[in-house]
Amino acid sequence: xxxxxxxxxxxxxxxxxxxxxxxxxxxxxxxxxxxxxxxxxxxxxxxxxxxxxxxxxxxxxxxxxxxxxxxxxxxxxxxxxxxxxxxxxxxxxxxxxxxxxxxxxxxxxxxxxxxxxxxxxxxxxxxxxxxxxxxxxxxxxxxxxxxxxxxxxxxxxxxxxxxxxxxxxxxxxxxxxxxxxxxxxxxxxxxxxxxxxxxxxxxxxxxxxxxxxxxxxxxxxxxxxxxxxxxxxxxxxxxxxxxxxxxxxxxxxxxxxxxxxxxxxxxxxxxxxxxxxxxxxxxxxxxxxxxxxxxxxxxxxxxxxxxxxxxxxxxxxxxxxxxxxxxxxxxxxxxxxxxxxxxxxxxxxxxxxxxxxxxxxxxxxxxxxxxxxxxxxxxxxxxxxx
Amino acid sequence: xxxxxxxxxxxxxxxxxxxxxxxxxxxxxxxxxxxxxxxxxxxxxxxxxxxxxxxxxxxxxxxxxxxxxxxxxxxxxxxxxxxxxxxxxxxxxxxxxxxxxxxxxxxxxxxxxxxxxxxxxxxxxxxxxxxxxxxxxxxxxxxxxxxxxxxxxxxxxxxxxxxxxx
Numbered sequence: 001x002x003x004x005x006x007x008x009x010x011x012x013x014x015x016x017x018x019x020x021x022x023x024x025x026x027x028x029x030x031x032x033x034x035x036x037x038x039x040x041x042x043x044x045x046x047x048x049x050x051x052x053x054x055x056x057x058x059x060x061x062x063x064x065x066x067x068x069x070x071x072x073x074x075x076x077x078x079x080x081x082x083x084x085x086x087x088x089x090x091x092x093x094x095x096x097x098x099x100x101x102x103x104x105x106x107x108x109x110x111x112x113x114x115x116x117x118x119x120x121x122x123x124x125x126x127x128x129x130x131x132x133x134x135x136x137x138x139x140x141x142x143x144x145x146x147x148x149x150x151x152x153x154x155x156x157x158x159x160x161x162x163x164x165x166x167x168x169x170x171x172x173x174x175x176x177x178x179x180x181x182x183x184x185x186x187x188x189x190x191x192x193x194x195x196x197x198x199x200x201x202x203x204x205x206x207x208x209x210x211x212x213x214x215x216x217x218x219x220x221x222x223x224x225x226x227x228x229x230x231x232x233x234x235x236x237x238x239x240x241x242x243x244x245x246x247x248x249x250x251x252x253x254x255x256x257x258x259x260x261x262x263x264x265x266x267x268x269x270x271x272x273x274x275x276x277x278x279x280x281x282x283x284x285x286x287x288x289x290x291x292x293x294x295x296x297x298x299x300x301x302x303x304x305x306x307x308x309x310x311x312x313x314x315x316x317x318x319x320x321x322x323x324x325x326x327x328x329x330x331x332x333x334x335x336x337x338x339x340x341x342x343x344x345x346x347x348x349x350x351x352x353x354x355x356x357x358x359x360x361x362x363x364x365x366x367x368x369x370x371x372x373x374x375x376x377x378x379x380x381x382x383x384x385x386x
Numbered sequence: 387x388x389x390x391x392x393x394x395x396x397x398x399x400x401x402x403x404x405x406x407x408x409x410x411x412x413x414x415x416x417x418x419x420x421x422x423x424x425x426x427x428x429x430x431x432x433x434x435x436x437x438x439x440x441x442x443x444x445x446x447x448x449x450x451x452x453x454x455x456x457x458x459x460x461x462x463x464x465x466x467x468x469x470x471x472x473x474x475x476x477x478x479x480x481x482x483x484x485x486x487x488x489x490x491x492x493x494x495x496x497x498x499x500x501x502x503x504x505x506x507x508x509x510x511x512x513x514x515x516x517x518x519x520x521x522x523x524x525x526x527x528x529x530x531x532x533x534x535x536x537x538x539x540x541x542x543x544x545x546x547x548x549x550x551x552x
Binding site for chain 1: 427447455458459513
């Protein structure tokens with residue numbers, strides 16, 4: 001049990017921090033280059049080997065490690081030292097509750113592909129997210145610089161505000177799935193539902209004869225189909241929590257130089273930089289699990305895969321094969337969600353600070369409350385009809 | 387000593403250390419606030435050891451996160467150097483804090499001396515579903531009352547903020 005948890009933790013750390021985070025710094029550069037009609041990062045080389053610019057993350061890390069670590073005069077040394085750690089740790093440990101596969105029975109042993117399968121997984125993510133606010137705040141305050149403290153003020157206000165919306169935006173989702181446990185949520189999405197049943201149950205309408213296929217259409221039981229509005233709000237709020245463009249007002253280099261991490265250099269700056277990218281991976285994992293069925297293959301539930309493959313190769317092999325398929329599916333969905341964030345980041349210009357706040361309190365918050373109300377009414381109305 | 391007991395002692399020690407840090411950091415408000423975070427998070431750890439998971443999560447979300455962040459926000463807006471209270475007020479505050487400390491200590495003494503062994507917790511104790519159902523059935527009136535108090539606080543804050551801008 002302890003060994004299995006250790007192996008899974010090491011695996012997650014390796015995949016997320018060791019592979020994904022550095023690679024997506026490269027993806028981000030290439031994506032921006034593509035969207036701005038440039039060639040992009042392709043110069044860094046080791047003995048002439050560039051592998052389409054993939055040497056850039058390596059060069060970055062070497063540069064950051066070799067740089068002088070400056071602590072400004074008048075800074076609070078302890079808090080200045082602590083702040084990057086407080087940024088990096090929540091980003092990393094949030095991944096513990098995200099399932100990267102289902103649970104599989106090999107005879108008596110059960111393999112579950114998640115580090116911590118806790119009853120309140122979703123709340124755990126929010127709790128970690130609320131602790132993530134300390135890093136930026138302390139970074140700016142401890143640096144003893146005016147630009148830094150402006151960035152900190154913006155960061156703390158933005159993160160507190162969007163935390164509220166973030167929480168409310170997914171209430172509808174766990175009303176639908178009746179669970180806070182992320183593994184159960186993923187299992188619940190491994191099925192399909194008849195899309196028109198909603199209309200029939202609510203309004204008693206039958207599909208018109210010409211559109212008979214519409215009545216029979218089945219969709220995967222994914223969060224995005226059941227709670228589309230929640231997905232948009234969740235995406236907005238969590239991107240604002242991660243403080244990446246278009247919500248990067250705490251860094252806003254044209255107004256406040258670089259915000260809360262101006263006074264950081266070397267690998268301590270590197271921690272801020274990497275945490276943002278780890279945040280992108282965690283967000284992608286959350287969106288995959290909550291709204292895109294997690295590890296599940298659409299229209300092919302776990303039992304069907306195991307039964308189908310098991311007929312030819314035996315149940316043991318089929319279960320292992322299913323585990324692999326689910327893991328690959330999860331990684332593909334994760335990649336798609338990372339790509340979505342990258343595309344948004346390079347499409348939208350930075351909001352003005354007051355626009356960020358207005359969006360949260362005047363648009364998203366009322367909308368998320370309305371979503372909860374409507375979801376509750378629909379669930380009550382459909383109760384018993386199904 | 388088994389592992390949970392060891393964890394309990396670690397969390398208890400951290401909670402007390404954080405509390406001492408909160409009181410001792412008179413000159414540095416931000417350090418005091420961060421010590422408070424340490425206490426809050428350690429208490430959440432103790433709640434987990436007691437099986438009250440959902441309370442632990444709320445402890446971190448509300449006290450560990452939002453509330454102390456707001457403290458820090460206020461400190462950063464106002465600056466760290468607040469003027470000391472006038473002598474009379476200071477003496478009153480000191481007397482009040484001693485009184486509160488004595489009351490809390492008396493409460494603990496009452497618990498430690500001859501408090502009956504609590505019954506074993508049911509298996510679904512502290513689950514999100516159990517707590518949720520309890521909150522919105524047996525204690526629904528209290529929940530609504532608390533939300534009313536919070537609403538009053540919001541309205542009060544708005545009135546104060548409006549008066550300062552006019």
